[in-house]
Amino acid sequence: MISQPSAAQVGNPVSWKNGVVSSADEYASKAGLEILQKGGNAVDAAVAVQFALSVTLPRAGNIGGGGFLVLHLQDGTAAALDFREKAPIAASRDMYLNENGEYVSRKSKIGHLAAGIPGTVDGMITALERYGTLPLEIVMEPAIRLAREGFILSHSAARSLNSASERLSEYRGSADAFLKPGGTPWEPGDLFLQPDLAETLERIATLGRRGFYSGITASLIVEEMKRGGGLITMRDLRDYRSIWREPVRTNFRGYELIMMPPPSSGGIVMTQVLGMINRPELDTTAFNSAAYIHLISEALRRSFADRNYWLGDPDFVPVPADSLTSPHYLRLRMQSFSPDTASDSERISHGDVIHTVQESSETTHFNVADRFGNVVSVNTTLNGSFGSFVTVTGAGFLLNNEMDDFSAKPGEPNMFGLIGAEANSIQGGKRMLSSMNPVIALKDGRFRFAGGAAGGPRIITAVLQNFLNMALFGMNAKEAIAAPRFHHQWLPDQILVENLWFSEDTIEKLNKMGHNVRRSGNLAIVHTIASDQEGNYVGAADPRGPGYVAGY
Incomplete structure (x- = not known):
């Protein structure tokens, strides 16, 4: 398996003092x-x-x-x-x-x-x-x-x-x-x-x-x-x-993340996944090992099940955001997690929450x-x-x-295979649920990372992994964005892994756990900026597609 790319493979990002795009x-x-x-x-x-x-x-x-x-x-x-x-x-x-x-x-x-x-x-x-x-x-x-x-x-x-x-x-x-x-x-x-x-x-x-x-x-x-x-x-x-909304905020191992609330699903899903994976075994799993992919995929499985049932336009349906992201609820969602056995998406439905009226x-x-x-x-x-x-x-x-992006018929998949429910049904004047996921991360009150992606529901998993590559594994912006990716979205019940980057040994271990692993082409195209140790700006464009970083 090709694991964390080295600086020699992808190069160190250029830094700028005054600004970056x-x-x-x-x-x-x-x-x-x-x-x-x-x-x-x-x-x-x-x-x-x-x-x-x-x-x-x-x-x-x-x-x-x-x-x-x-x-x-x-x-x-x-x-x-x-x-x-x-x-x-x-x-x-x-x-x-x-x-x-x-x-x-x-x-x-x-x-x-x-x-x-x-x-x-x-x-x-x-x-x-x-x-x-x-x-x-x-x-x-x-x-x-x-x-x-x-x-x-x-x-x-x-x-x-x-x-x-x-x-x-x-x-x-x-x-x-x-x-x-x-x-x-x-x-x-x-x-x-x-x-x-x-x-x-x-x-x-x-x-x-x-x-x-x-x-x-x-x-x-x-x-x-x-x-x-x-x-x-x-x-x-x-x-x-357009509407100004209160950002979704969450903390993860010294980082504060600022994200979009519904009708974007990105902030809720990332908050849930980061809460569910913040377990002792995370500290002992190697980058993109079978154990690491298994843990994150199981969290994604549960979060996407919640996404597809509970989330929609908050101006039309009550979205129980506080309940969905509470530590107690996330612990309950992971009670059925096994470190060596895959769950079955047909058996993993949405969670039960106290329903409030708050907020390609x-x-x-x-x-x-x-x-x-x-x-x-x-x-x-x-x-x-x-x-x-x-x-x-x-x-x-x-x-x-x-x-x-609406649930044209609840239970029917859209072009990205996402299966929605009543919360995202069509109604005049309503905003459709989205997977777009712009993220800004701070550490000690200072800007450290901003990113987002193209790729339908794969946006969420790509941005999540890009952030974790930097926060958990110490990668720089170019290493983090070039690293191989995987994706799980509850249904269809499968893990997609990028072609050529994952060894047969890793895939065999995941399959033995009960996962259905499929090789895929590029999983999303990410664009990021970050700050380096000196406080200068760096940027990275995904090598999977066209992109350009400019600064001065």
């Missing part, structure tokens, strides 16, 4: 760096990165989707912003079922009916207004320039556009925006221009929220909905608002830290790669297919 795209990271160097803070730069990603990473970076933002400021302020998409008011519980009550999965994944109300633009403006220091038109300059003047396609960007060309060609707006004129494939080195998107971004920069949720852009969205039988109306757009795979994540000590961690998505494949004609941006 880690994202999935070179242009976007440089856009954030440009704003930092102009005197902006981490929030200013994060907004610049988000809008730049909407230009240079169309399959995931977006203004037609939504996400979550977690921040920690130099003065100790911590905040969590929910700009998750919402179901249109006209959405109904059984909208994806046929006359026989059977789930028609394509309808929630492809086309106009799959789109929820976008939240990204409102989220970025809301964050900037409360914590930013520069005007919107300044932080949006890099994105508008990239859309108007174009950017050079990398090999991965050209391949991504070409791989989706057949589906994109089904929709007029998508064909206009993303297919190469003349019908030939995109090539690395081609200049990619997006004049319609540039106009849309300029309206936002000039008019703010009104430049997207009303006026020309809103009219184009509604016209697109009418063209394809979608549900989003002018009222839906007008009424959308193509996602992308980025992190920013500034010279003042402020840190921002953002997860954003269209859900599937290229979302619904529907581009708003004349506006140049793709719409999400986030409606698939």
